Amino acid sequence: MSNQITIRQLSNHEEVSLLDFEFLKRYPWYTSNDYFYKCLEENIEGKRVTLMAYYAGTLAGCCHLLFASDYPHFKKGNIPEINDLNAFPEFRRKGIASRMFDELERIASKRSRLIGLGVGLYKDYGNAQIMYNKRGYVMDGKGIVYRNIQVIPGEQVTVDDDLLMYLIKELDNDL
DSSP, rough: GGEEEEEOOOHHHHHHHHHHHHHHHOOOOOOOOOOHHHHHOOOOOOOSEEEEEETTEEEEEEEESSSSSSHHHHHHHHHEEEEEEOGGGGGSSSSHHHHEEEEEEHHHHOOOOOOEEEEOOOOGGGHHHHHHHHOEEEEEEEEETTTTTOOOOTTOOOOOOEEEEEEEEOTTOOO
């Protein structure tokens, strides 16, 4: 199966249009707001790496590596962040997410001995939580955050996509 997977870095406006089209087609909540154009600009500037995964020649998902995280602990420690992993539903369980992670970890290892990511806390993130654990990601010990602000005991927050636990992994810098 993995020989049917190819990974490419976002590099042009046609790919931006393809990402917009595929996200709009699959996710009713998605609104472009020039998100992938911003991603393309940041790829060109070297602030981010956006990988596009193809399965048998068809776009199957994407993921990002942010070199300057919005999460304060990663920002302070200059820890690159894997962000916004998305393998389209019909392409899941084919090794696509793992291949993107392999490549992002390889890229990050050239700049850092650590890499991190944030994961949601409700059931929809269960498969991701399991995958990250299997790949060696562990809690960073900073607790949970809501919109990148630490949640204080007794405080009430909304359980949504902004309530996260951040994880970290030590990289093999020989990759």
